Amino acid sequence: MKKMIDQFGESMKTARRWRNASKAAIAVSALSFVASCGRDAPQDTWQPAGPNAERIDNLQRPVFYVAGVVGVIVFAAVAWSMYRYRDRGQAIPEQTHGKPAVEIVLTVIPVLILLGVAIPTASTIFKLAETSDTEMTINVTGQQWWWEYDYPAVGSNIEQYGITAPIVTAGQLVIPENTKVLLRVTSRDVIHSYWIPKLNGKKDSVPGRVHLLRMEGSKPGIYAGQCTEFCGLSHAYMRMEAVVLSRADYDKWVANQLEEYTVPEIGTDAAAGESVFIQQCSRCHQVNGLKNSDGSLNIAAPEQNLVSGAAPNLTNLMTRNTFAGASWDLLTPECRDNVWNASSADFGERYLAGVSTECLNQKDLREWLRNAPAKKPMYADPTKLASTGGLYRGMPDLGLTEDQINVIVAYLLERK
Amino acid sequence: MITTSSKLFYGLGAVSIAGSIVWIIAHDGGALGAVALVFIAIALIFLGGIASYVRDGHVLSTDTEQHDSAPAAQRGPSHSWFPLGTALALGMLVVGLVTSPGIFKVGVALLLAMLGEWLIQNWSDRASSDPSYNERVRGWVVHPLEIPVGGALLLGAIVLSFSRIFLALSVEAGPIVFAILGALVLFFGSMLSIRRGTSTRVVGAVCGVALLALSVVGVALALNGEREGLTIAAEEDHFAHRACGEEAEESDEDAVRAVSAKSSVAATVTLKDGVLYAEMDGYSGPLTSISLQRAWNSSILFLNEDEGEHRMVVTYGKVVESLGGGVERETLLQACTSLVAKGGQQGVVVNIPKPSISSTEGFSITVPGLEGASIEVMVP
Numbered sequence: 001m002k003k004m005i006d007q008f009g010e011s012m013k014t015a016r017r018w019r020n021a022s023k024a025a026i027a028v029s030a031l032s033f034v035a036s037c038g039r040d041a042p043q044d045t046w047q048p049a050g051p052n053a054e055r056i057d058n059l060q061r062p063v064f065y066v067a068g069v070v071g072v073i074v075f076a077a078v079a080w081s082m083y084r085y086r087d088r089g090q091a092i093p094e095q096t097h098g099k100p101a102v103e104i105v106l107t108v109i110p111v112l113i114l115l116g117v118a119i120p121t122a123s124t125i126f127k128l129a130e131t132s133d134t135e136m137t138i139n140v141t142g143q144q145w146w147w148e149y150d151y152p153a154v155g156s157n158i159e160q161y162g163i164t165a166p167i168v169t170a171g172q173l174v175i176p177e178n179t180k181v182l183l184r185v186t187s188r189d190v191i192h193s194y195w196i197p198k199l200n201g202k203k204d205s206v207p208g209r210v211h212l213l214r215m216e217g218s219k220p221g222i223y224a225g226q227c228t229e230f231c232g233l234s235h236a237y238m239r240m241e242a243v244v245l246s247r248a249d250y251d252k253w254v255a256n257q258l259e260e261y262t263v264p265e266i267g268t269d270a271a272a273g274e275s276v277f278i279q280q281c282s283r284c285h286q287v288n289g290l291k292n293s294d295g296s297l298n299i300a301a302p303e304q305n306l307v308s309g310a311a312p313n314l315t316n317l318m319t320r321n322t323f324a325g326a327s328w329d330l331l332t333p334e335c336r337d338n339v340w341n342a343s344s345a346d347f348g349e350r351y352l353a354g355v356s357t358e359c360l361n362q363k364d365l366r367e368w369l370r371n372a373p374a375k376k377p378m379y380a381d382p383t384k385l386a387s388t389g390g391l392y393r394g395m396p397d398l399g400l401t402e403d404q405i406n407v408i409v410a411y412l413l414e415r416k
Numbered sequence: 417m418i419t420t421s422s423k424l425f426y427g428l429g430a431v432s433i434a435g436s437i438v439w440i441i442a443h444d445g446g447a448l449g450a451v452a453l454v455f456i457a458i459a460l461i462f463l464g465g466i467a468s469y470v471r472d473g474h475v476l477s478t479d480t481e482q483h484d485s486a487p488a489a490q491r492g493p494s495h496s497w498f499p500l501g502t503a504l505a506l507g508m509l510v511v512g513l514v515t516s517p518g519i520f521k522v523g524v525a526l527l528l529a530m531l532g533e534w535l536i537q538n539w540s541d542r543a544s545s546d547p548s549y550n551e552r553v554r555g556w557v558v559h560p561l562e563i564p565v566g567g568a569l570l571l572g573a574i575v576l577s578f579s580r581i582f583l584a585l586s587v588e589a590g591p592i593v594f595a596i597l598g599a600l601v602l603f604f605g606s607m608l609s610i611r612r613g614t615s616t617r618v619v620g621a622v623c624g625v626a627l628l629a630l631s632v633v634g635v636a637l638a639l640n641g642e643r644e645g646l647t648i649a650a651e652e653d654h655f656a657h658r659a660c661g662e663e664a665e666e667s668d669e670d671a672v673r674a675v676s677a678k679s680s681v682a683a684t685v686t687l688k689d690g691v692l693y694a695e696m697d698g699y700s701g702p703l704t705s706i707s708l709q710r711a712w713n714s715s716i717l718f719l720n721e722d723e724g725e726h727r728m729v730v731t732y733g734k735v736v737e738s739l740g741g742g743v744e745r746e747t748l749l750q751a752c753t754s755l756v757a758k759g760g761q762q763g764v765v766v767n768i769p770k771p772s773i774s775s776t777e778g779f780s781i782t783v784p785g786l787e788g789a790s791i792e793v794m795v796p
Contacts, residue, residue, distance in 0.1 A: 139709055286771065
C-alpha cells in the first residue's frame with residue numbers, strides 16, 4: 001500500500017513538473033510571437049529599403065528558413081531521443097561504433113547544405129563590395145559619440161551634384177534616392193561600427209583606416225541606425241539616421257547647405273546669442289562664415305579641447321532633425337511624426353522645412369545646453385581628465401546661465 | 417585554533433582589507449579596486465578557515481598532547497637574507513621619493529616582494545621540524561611566482577643589455593658583432609653538450625660570467641650613449657621629417673629604404689612627368705584636388721615616377737608666434753617625405769586640426785623645385 005502511495009506521489013510530482021515546463025515554454029513562445037508583431041521598428045533588418053539591404057534580405061531569408069528547418073529537426077530528434085530513451089532503470093543498450101553509411105550520409109548532408117548557403121553568400125558579399133559604379137562619395141567619421149558626414153567637393157560630387165564646397169554635417173546622412181553613394185567610413189578615436197539596417201549591413205569604423213560601404217535608398221524617408229561596436233560610456237547614445245531625398249529635393253538641400261552665413265539682425269536675441277556662441281561654443285563647434293568681433297573668420301579649436309579633435313559642425317543645425325549624436329530630436333513629437341510618417345511625395349518638403357520655432361524641441365535642447373553630461377554621460381568631470389591630458393570626450397557642462405541659453409537657442413534657430 | 421598556515425591567510429586577508437580602505441581613501445571614494453581587494457580578502461580568510469579546520473593537516477585538535485611537539489609549533493632554524501632586501505627596498509623608496517618616481521616604484525615593488533618572501537619564509541620554517549620539508553613547502557608557495565618573475569627579469573636584463581650594445585655600435589659593426597657572439601654561444605654550447613659529465617657548476621659559471629660580461633658592457637655602452645645617427649634622428653623626432661626643401665639633408669639618407677605605412681592610405685600621390693596627381697579609394701580617376709577629414713591621421717603615400725630625387729610636402733597652414741615687441745614669427749605647418757629616388761615611395765602621416773578655410777593660401781601638396789606640381793587639399 002505504502003509503495004503504491006509513493007508511486008502515486010512521484011507520478012503527481014512528475015506531472016506537475018511537466019505542467020510548469022509547458023507553461024514556461026508557452027510563455028516564451030508567446031512573448032517571441034508578440035515581439036515579432038512590433039510595428040514601430042525603425043531598425044528592423046527584415047524591411048529593406050534599398051538594393052543593398054535587399055541583397056542581404058534575399059540571402060538571409062532562405063538561410064533563415066533552411067536553418068530553421070534544420071534547427072526544428074535537430075531539436076525534435078534530441079527531444080524524442082531524450083524522452084524515448086529516458087532512464088527507467090533499463091539496462092544500457094549495446095554500444096555500437098563505426099557505421100560508414102550513416103557517417104557518410106550525416107557528413108554529406110551538412111556539406112551540401114553549407115555549400116548551398118556559401119555560394120549565394122559569397123556572391124552577395126562580392127556584390128555588396130562593388131564600388132566601381134559609385135555616383136557620389138561621402139566621408140563618414142565616427143567619434144565618441146556621434147557621426148560626422150562630410151561631402152567632399154571632389155569629382156562627381158561637384159560635377160553631378162553641385163557640391164562646389166565641402167559640406168559638413170552630423171547625425172543625419174542625407175543622400176539622393178536611387179543613387180549609389182559610397183561611404184568612406186573611419187574613426188577619430190576608438191572603433192565604432194556604422195549600421196543603417198534598412199539600407200545596408202554593418203561596417204566597422206577604425207582609426208587610421210578607411211572602409212568602404214555602399215549606401216542606396218529606394219524611396220524618400222528617414223532610416224534609423226545605431227553604432228554596433230561598443231565604444232565607451234555613451235555607446236547606446238551613438239545613433240544615426242539616413243535621410244533619403246528625391247533628386248530635386250536633394251539639390252535644394254545642397255543649395256541650402258552651401259548658402260552664405262547670415263548674420264543675425266542687430267539687437268535681436270539671435271545677435272546676442274552669436275556673441276555667447278563665439279565665447280562659449282565656438283571653442284569646439286564650427287559655424288562656417290561666423291566672424292569674430294575683429295572681423296576675422298572664427299575657426300573652432302576642438303583639437304585643444306576634445307580627444308577626438310572634432311565637434312559637430314553647427315552651420316546648418318536646424319536643417320537636421322536631431323542633435324547630440326542623433327540621440328534626441330530637434331523636433332517636438334508632433335512635428336517629428338509629421339516628418340517621419342510623411343508619404344514619399346510629401347517627405348522632401350516636410351524635411352526641408354527644417355526646425356521652426358514652433359516645432360523646436362525646446363525641452364531637450366535646453367537641458368542639453370544646461371548640462372550636457374547630465375543628459376548623456378561623457379567623462380566630463382574636469383578633475384578626472386588626467387589620462388587624456390585635460391581633453392574631454394564629449395561636451396562638458398559649460399555652466400551657462402538661463403539668459404545665455406535663451407539667446408543661444410535663438411541664435412541656433414537661425415542656423416538653417 | 418589558529419594554525420601556522422591559517423595565520424598566513426588571515427594575515428594576508430587583513431592586509432587586503434586594510435588595502436581596500438587605503439584604496440578608497442586614495443581614490444576619492446572609487447570602489448573598483450576596493451571591491452577586488454575585499455573579494456581577495458574573503459577568499460584568503462576562507463582559505464585560512466579551511467587551514468584552521470584541518471589543523472594544517474598535521475595534528476588533530478583533540479590530540480592536545482601533540483600540540484607543543486607538533487612540527488608546526490617548532491621554531492624555524494634557517495637564516496634569511498630577506499631583511500637585507502627589505503632594507504635595500506626601503507632605501508630605494510626613500511631615495512626615490514627625493515629623486516625619481518621610477519626608483520620609488522621599483523622600491524615599492526621590491527619592498528612588497530621582500531616582505532612577501534620574508535613572510536612566507538618565516539611561515540615555512542615552522543611548517544615542520546624537517547628543514548628540507550620546510551624548503552619544499554616554501555617552494556610550493558613561492559616558486560610559481562619566483563621562477564617566472566626571475567626568468568622575466570633575467571631575460572629583460574639580457575635583452576636590455578643587447579639592445580644597448582647594438583644601439584651603440586655602428587650599423588656596419590652590429591651584424592659582425594652579432595655573428596661573432598652567436599658563433600661563440602654556438603661553440604660553447606656545443607662543447608658543453610658533447611662533453612660528457614660536465615658539472616652543472618661549470619655550466620652555471622660559464623653562463624654567469626657571460627651574463628656578467630654582457631651586463632657590464634651593456635651598462636657601459638648605455639652610459640656612453642647611442643650612435644650618432646640615432647641621436648640625430650631622435651633630435652629630429654624620428655618620423656617627423658623636418659627637411660622640406662629641395663636640397664638633400666642629413667635625414668634624407670637612405671630615403672628609398674625608409675618604411676612606408678602602406679596599409680589603408682588616405683591618398684596615393686604620384687609624381688610623373690612633372691605632374692602631380694592623387695588617387696583615393698572611392699574616387700575614380702586621377703585627382704588634382706583631394707579631401708581629407710579634419711583631425712584625422714591621414715596616411716599619404718608618395719610615389720616618385722619622375723627622374724631625379726624629389727620629396728612631397730603637405731602644407732596645412734601656419735602658426736604665428738608673438739616674439740614680443742610687436743614682432744611675430746610665422747612657421748608653416750608642413751609634413752614632408754625624405755627625398756625619394758625614381759621608382760621609390762614613402763609615406764607621411766598628417767593630422768590636420770583646422771579646416772582649409774582657416775588659411776587664406778589654402779592647403780596643398782607640392783614637390784619643391786617643380787613649379788605647377790601641386791594638389792589642392794580640402795579639409796572641411
